[in-house]
Amino acid sequence: MxxxxxxxxxxxxxxxxxxxxxxxxxxxxxxxxxxxxxxxSGDGHGVDADVLAPGETAEPFAAESVTGRQIALTDLVQGSVVAFFSPHCQPCKERAPEFAAYAAGRPAGAEPTVAVVVASAAEAAEMTELLSPVAEVVTGAAAERVAAAFRTESYPSFYVMGATGTVSAGGHNLSVLPVAAAA
Known part of the structure; x- marks a missing residue:
């Protein structure tokens, strides 16, 4: 027992x-x-540790878009929008059409809108087709240089530029982008 x-x-x-x-x-x-x-959550208030914080500066870069336009950090004036995508990530595939709609709603003559698709031109073809009517699209080795300048390793990432190459907002959701002004 x-x-x-x-x-x-x-x-x-x-x-x-x-x-x-x-x-x-x-x-x-x-x-x-x-x-x-x-x-x-990508709220743009410092939560996203892997994006440049407001006030940080991207490294200088030079890249050519798929239309042949030269783009450099100095071209990204206050109010410019830069988005990073990868055709290999599901959130990118979901947010790319939303970003295209956002970019299409920006006023004509607004500051540059740049979409960086980090992949070869062939891999980026679908996103390039979607984004090129509303943004300058950068792919291939040039896209890798731009991503390195912004220290971007996770996608999608969105930035609003401030003065002299500094970031005024950044995050993983479109909510960090300014609301387009009514025409």
């Missing part, structure tokens, strides 16, 4: 230990889910 009591107590202790470990794992999963949620 003593052995049976000892076995029941041991099983109870192991069950309690297992319960405590499970509660710890659940707590950590909730913390990670919150961190992931905050990172992907």
């Amino acid at each position: 003593g052995i049976l009591i000892a076995a029941v107590v041991l099983v109870g202790i192991l069950g309690l230990f297992n319960l405590l470990l499970t509660a710890g794992v659940v707590r950590r999963l909730r913390e990670h889910a919150e961190l992931i949620s905050n990172k992907s």
Whole structure:
């Protein structure tokens, strides 16, 4: 009988230990889910640690768009919009049409709108077709240079430029972009 009591107590202790470990794992999963949620929220207020923060400056670059236009950091004046996409990411595929609609709604003669598709020209063809009517599109090695200048490694990323190459807003959602003024 003593052995049976000892076995029941041991099983109870192991069950309690297992319960405590499970509660710890659940707590950590909730913390990670919150961190992931905050990172992907893209609210433009410093939450996105992997985009340039307001006031930071992109590195100088020179690139040629698919239409042959030369684009440099000095061309991105206050109010310019720069978007980074990759044809290999699902959020990019979802937000590219939204960005195209946003860019189409910008007033004629507005500051430059640049879409950087980080992929070879062949891989970027679908996005280039979508974005080229409303933005200067950069692909291939030139796109990689622009992404490196903005230290962009996660996509999509959106920036609004301030004066002298500084970023005034940045994030992973279109909510960081200014509302287009009514014509």
